[in-house]
Amino acid sequence: MANRLTTFGNDLYTGKRSFNFVGGRKKWYAIAGVLIILTVLIPVLRGINFSIEFRGGSQFQIAGIENATPEPAIDAVASVVPEADSHVTIVGGDGVRVQTDQLEQADSRAVTTALAEAYGVPESEVTSSFIGPSWGADVTRQALVGLVAFLLLAGVIMAIYFRTWKMSLAAILALIGDLIVTVGIYAAVGFEISPAATIGILTILSYSLYDTVVVFDKIRENTAEDGQESRRTFAESVNLAVNQTLVRSINTSVVAALPVAAILFIGAGVLGADTLRDISLALLIGIIVGTWSTVFIAAPLYSQLREGEPAIHRHDQKVLKERERAASATSNAEALPTV
């Protein structure tokens, strides 16, 4: 199989095989558009579950219980604060998590004691958290400021590095799409949006852009080397670059996704590992979406932004005209790149 992927890579490199990423852009844009609309709509219609860190409340967790059942916890909470609204979940088979409204300090301690008694564990084994409603808001505000600051900085730095703001724009637009789709899918899966999920979503910034920069670097290299003598149109050059880096894209995203999938697998079944689970789910979605968008959105978008430039437009016309002439002169169409 490795060999097949290598051969596949060879064919993509030489242009013997080629996927028309740039030419089929209308199709890809449409798919992306539908995805974005869906991922915006689904959470809006179904509502987003925010974790306790955003809602505020009290949470108690006990690990390592034999025969974990929710009833003792419900009774324990009711014995202390009868009017409290409590949610009891069994996590990983031997853990119990109790979430309630925000409890007074004294009540919180009483619930801890009651829970310890109910499950026959020492009080020190009961993990308790009290989260004021401002905590999540604080984290979110900072995350949003971070997001905007990063987008601006990354946009400027990429524009300087690639010496064209159009690459920057295409990369950032694709990135924003990635963020929207990732948040949407995450919410649609039904996981709670927790601070850990926020971390995962912010890390996508880093990964998605990383992926785009690698591909764009190859595009820049190809289009720069082409020059006036090139027999490819600008769009074809871009498309070749994307194809040439396709095997790399597949390999890097698989390698990046594997450890993340491992965290997701472990984090899903263990009490208290919510942090792991939420980060990894957000990241896994983000890595897949990010790799997809680089190839299908960012590169075609860049090509589209540049094609209108007079010099490039002129060159493209010339190439197409020559090709027409060659095609009518000889029927040797084999020598042409299959784009």
Add this chain to the structure above:
Amino acid sequence: MAAPSKRSSRPTPVRKAWRSLTWLGVIIVGLFAINAAGVIWGGGSWTPKLALDLEGGTQIILEPKVETGQSVSQEQLDQAVSIIRQRVDASGVAEAEINTEGSNVVVRIPGELDDQTRDRIESSAKLELRAVLLADAATTQSVDPTESPAPTEPAEELESTPTTEPTDGSDPAWITPALQDEFDNFDCATLDEADTNVAPADEPLVTCDVSRTAKYLLGPVEASGENIVNATNGMVTTQTGASTGQWAVNIQFDEQGTEDFGEVSTRLFGLNGQTPRDQFAFVLDGAVLTAPQMNGAITDGRPQITGNFTQESSKSLADQLKFGALPISFTVQSSDTISATLGTSQLQSGLIAGLIGLILVVIYTLFQYRALGSVTIASLAIVGLVTYLMITILSWREGYRLSLAGIAGLIVAIGFTADSFIVYFERVRDELRDGRPLVGAVEAGWKRAFRTILASKGVNLLAAVVLFILAVGSVKGFAYTLGLTTIIDVVVVILFTHPMLQLLAQTRFFSSGNPWSGLDPNALGAVYRGRAEFRKPVAVPASKVASSSKEAQKRQTIAERKATASVGSGTSEGKES
């Protein structure tokens, strides 16, 4: 390192490679030495410190509570941190960490936390000194707290601005009809909701004492708790030094406090007999701690409070006055107690996830890159080693603590790090496809890959830095490990992965293009017509590339077939074993 001895006859890439590897060795040995020095002399450790979610313990995040429109200065926060630290130290808890994060104060205490210590930390404690204008027994009309204590609406709008400008904090002119009405109707049961703890300092305040048995109408703030340098309890002594057996609280003001208090005490002493206007209230978080009468003009800044104190109650009041002197008042934003068992299980699940992730990456790279995959694995091992040393050193020097989010960052970094090796390998393969011999392909591929890696990793680092600067709490821990591994990744690619490839390119196994090397030119479809002759890799139009590669395939059909066949069978054998 055996670098110098081999220098003489080797070609340049090899010499460069050895030089890079030597540097890497120096860096690793250096990190080991720093860590060892830390362990021997500086209280360092060979393992990184763990955050509370992995170790178990209590974390309390305190949020400053300020009047709307005001902000908190760093100075105030630092002061608050040092006062809270005193409070924690006073309760004998070791290894507590108190830091600021943004405008929040974060208290981390390993192990279990007793109620008393928790109260000491959480009591937000802003101490103000105000003159008493009116005092009365608490109204007990509504004992049931659920019953709405809404004050009866005044029939007409009562005058709320003083008719004459009050001359000092004891001036009865402060008592407007509106204030009088508020005082008359004030129910001590509603003290918690009355926001008396964030009352403006320059206006009068209606409040109750902490036991809610008396209510007060107080003048504006005359002095604040920040001006109290020290407060102790002790026996009252007569002038001859004999103990009277009466407990008292002794306060010592700083210069500003001495001046302010001297002025007030002179004024209040002058009002002697006009109780309650000769009383002076110590207001802690909006509730009156004590409101002693002024028995003399105190101008030395060392007042003594006497009353019905026991040793215990005088100690408690002294502590409250001393440690309660926070410049701002706080609320508990979140409080987490994590049991040691849960911490250990979280650490375990983190490590297991990391191990599984690592194994998967290793399998995949070996599958894709054959022997070349071992360079990835070795590079990952070096990255892991350097990262571990860096984190251990940072947790010793900078107090960094590894949290679950941090571990997640490290695991995610395994994949991100391996990515840069893939970018490099794919570039080398591209050069091989263009027909370069291996040594040349490694050099040319590196030149191009290095640029790409720097640019893309730069973006990663930028994200990590922005997140680290702006984020709070767990996001910070994650950004930190992600940024750190990004830097280490680039260093290792330069000083290890590339030099290793340079050296391996010299070996027969790789340069002969062994199908197992992962760099087999035939498998890569390269046009390789002997040492002297290979196609120019650049500026070859696609059509030409396509046609020439086709031509090459025609010419090398037999060799190609053989290579493909042998590789194919090799793969299936490998899968079975």
